[in-house]
Amino acid sequence: MWHHRQSATDSLFRLLAAPLSSFMTCLAMGVALALPAVLLLALSNLSQVVDRFDDPARLSVLLSEDADVETAQRLRDRLAQRDELATVVWIDRDIALATFANDMGLSTLLSQLEINPLPHTLALTPRYELSAAALEVLAADIAREPEVAEVVLDSRWLARFTAMLAVAERVIWLIGGLTGLGAILVLGNIVHLGVEARRAEIVVVKLIGGSPQYARRPFLYTGLWLGVAGGLLSVVMVSAVTLWLDPVLRPLTALYDSDWAFRPLSLVQAAQLMLIGGAIGLVSAWQSSSRHLDQIEPR
Amino acid sequence: MSVRFDRVSRRFQQRDALRDVSVDIESGEMVFLTGHSGAGKSTFLRLLMLLDRPSSGQIWVDGQSLEKIKRRAIAGYRRNLGVVFQDHQLLFDRSVFDNVALPLQIAGFSIRDTQRRVRAALDKVGLLDRERANPSALSGGEQQRVGIARAVVARPKILIADEPTGNLDPQLSGEIMKLFEAFHRVGVTVVVASHDLALISRLRHRIITLDGGRIASGGGL
Numbered sequence: 009m010w011h012h013r014q015s016a017t018d019s020l021f022r023l024l025a026a027p028l029s030s031f032m033t034c035l036a037m038g039v040a041l042a043l044p045a046v047l048l049l050a051l052s053n054l055s056q057v058v059d060r061f062d063d064p065a066r067l068s069v070l071l072s073e074d075a076d077v078e079t080a081q082r083l084r085d086r087l088a089q090r091d092e093l094a095t096v097v098w099i100d101r102d103i104a105l106a107t108f109a110n111d112m113g114l115s116t117l118l119s120q121l122e123i124n125p126l127p128h129t130l131a132l133t134p135r136y137e138l139s140a141a142a143l144e145v146l147a148a149d150i151a152r153e154p155e156v157a158e159v160v161l162d163s164r165w166l167a168r169f170t171a172m173l174a175v176a177e178r179v180i181w182l183i184g185g186l187t188g189l190g191a192i193l194v195l196g197n198i199v200h201l202g203v204e205a206r207r208a209e210i211v212v213v214k215l216i217g218g219s220p221q222y223a224r225r226p227f228l229y230t231g232l233w234l235g236v237a238g239g240l241l242s243v244v245m246v247s248a249v250t251l252w253l254d255p256v257l258r259p260l261t262a263l264y265d266s267d268w269a270f271r272p273l274s275l276v277q278a279a280q281l282m283l284i285g286g287a288i289g290l291v292s293a294w295q296s297s298s299r300h301l302d303q304i305e306p307r
Numbered sequence: 308m309s310v311r312f313d314r315v316s317r318r319f320q321q322r323d324a325l326r327d328v329s330v331d332i333e334s335g336e337m338v339f340l341t342g343h344s345g346a347g348k349s350t351f352l353r354l355l356m357l358l359d360r361p362s363s364g365q366i367w368v369d370g371q372s373l374e375k376i377k378r379r380a381i382a383g384y385r386r387n388l389g390v391v392f393q394d395h396q397l398l399f400d401r402s403v404f405d406n407v408a409l410p411l412q413i414a415g416f417s418i419r420d421t422q423r424r425v426r427a428a429l430d431k432v433g434l435l436d437r438e439r440a441n442p443s444a445l446s447g448g449e450q451q452r453v454g455i456a457r458a459v460v461a462r463p464k465i466l467i468a469d470e471p472t473g474n475l476d477p478q479l480s481g482e483i484m485k486l487f488e489a490f491h492r493v494g495v496t497v498v499v500a501s502h503d504l505a506l507i508s509r510l511r512h513r514i515i516t517l518d519g520g521r522i523a524s525g526g527g528l
Contacts, residue, residue: 010418212396215356216457217385218413306358 037238044184235289239282315364389463
């Protein structure tokens with residue numbers, strides 16, 4: 009056990025003895041982690057916005073101008089019998105106008121209108137998650153009813169947006185994979201230099217029966233320290249970016265009259281970043297030291 | 308542990324470093340290996356330490372064929388051996404204590420056992436008061452004794468020394484041989500390669516003489 013302790017402290021001191029080059033390595037590591045982390049954070053915030061629409065699939069059925077209250081109620085009752093629909097809500101044109109006027113502060117202006125420009129409306133929610141194609145079919149079917157002027161599919165933009173988010177997520181993972189690979193190579197190179205610098209020691213260790221695991225141990229700790237420190241730096245970078253964006257995001261969300269706020273990195277996510285950093289450090293130290301230690305044989 | 312070389316040859320491009328060498332060394336025996344430089348002493352020891360493999364023939368240690376020891380198992384095999392190197396092979400980035408402690412750390416001893424054993428080994432070679440020193444601050448003879456302490460600290464079954472008195476004065480050389488004899492007396496198999504015939508013929512142990520890669524005398528029991 010004391011070799012673990014000794015390897016851990018010794019490799020830490022060796023890294024601290026060359027602070028600039030160690031910092032540069034951690035920085036490269038930090039950037040490699042921070043880039044995908046910032047993008048994923050932005051993505052999760054956007055998804056959070058989308059999730060706030062509780063029933064994303066919604067149909068608004070606008071009735072024709074001349075449809076009266078009885079017609080609207082008849083259509084409502086007919087549609088309510090359809091299996092695909094969970095709820096059918098009738099929105100009375102007069103109530104709709106009053107609500108609209110009230111919300112917009114236009115009561116006086118609108119009260120002077122001779123006629124109500126709004127038609128009767130039925131708001132439909134499908135019973136289960138219909139596919140985009142099935143929704144289209146349903147909308148077209150309802151549009152064929154004689155009283156119906158127009159069917160508006162509220163959810164179409166949302167479906168597109170969700171699909172784009174899915175694409176963006178894939179792209180971000182790809183970027184993350186590439187920067188992670190870059191980090192592994194940078195760290196592996198640092199570990200290689202460390203192996204070369206300690207060649208004499210490795211030869212002696214092999215001569216007197218040190219196992220490959222024993223010879224590898226100090227280098228694994230080197231990788232672990234650099235990786236965790238890189239993860240810590242990436243947390244700092246991501247938080248800095250969040251703080252920098254906050255003042256411009258705040259008025260933007262206020263404009264949409266939303267209580268939505270940009271969610272910064274959580275403690276768990278910060279810990280995950282450091283964990284990923286440590287894992288990358290271990291993996292690259294493992295492959296690099298195993299390969300280069302194998303090449304050192306006592307003469 | 309017993310050592311047996313059975314018709315062992317080691318051939319390099321054009322030259323036979325060892326030719327048809329058969330040697331039996333009993334468990335607990337002390338033998339000297341001698342001969343001119345280039346006679347094959349180093350090759351003999353390198354084969355025994357698995358730093359090299361024979362071109363033909365078999366080597367048996369404690370009844371086990373070294374041929375059967377695969378690359379991954381070499382480290383474990385070497386932990387049975389204590390080796391004193393001609394050029395000491397000490398590490399100058401750490402203290403005498405840490406140099407001697409290395410085999411114990413490799414073998415996984417606790418820190419308390421390590422301290423006890425390292426001090427005992429350093430005491431045996433008369434360097435207890437130098438444990439905090441850096442090996443580079445020691446004389447050649449002292450460095451050699453640190454090397455001996457490291458070779459014996461983990462109580463190996465076989466102690467191998469390659470020209471341990473190479474550049475020491477006769478008095479120091481005699482003291483070092485006495486150390487090896489002390490380990491032999493407690494049952495360790497000791498193999499010492501030395502070309503110092505005057506010194507080794509005074510000690511009453513078998514002398515195996517190599518000449519041009521062949522056994523000239525002392526091969527059998």
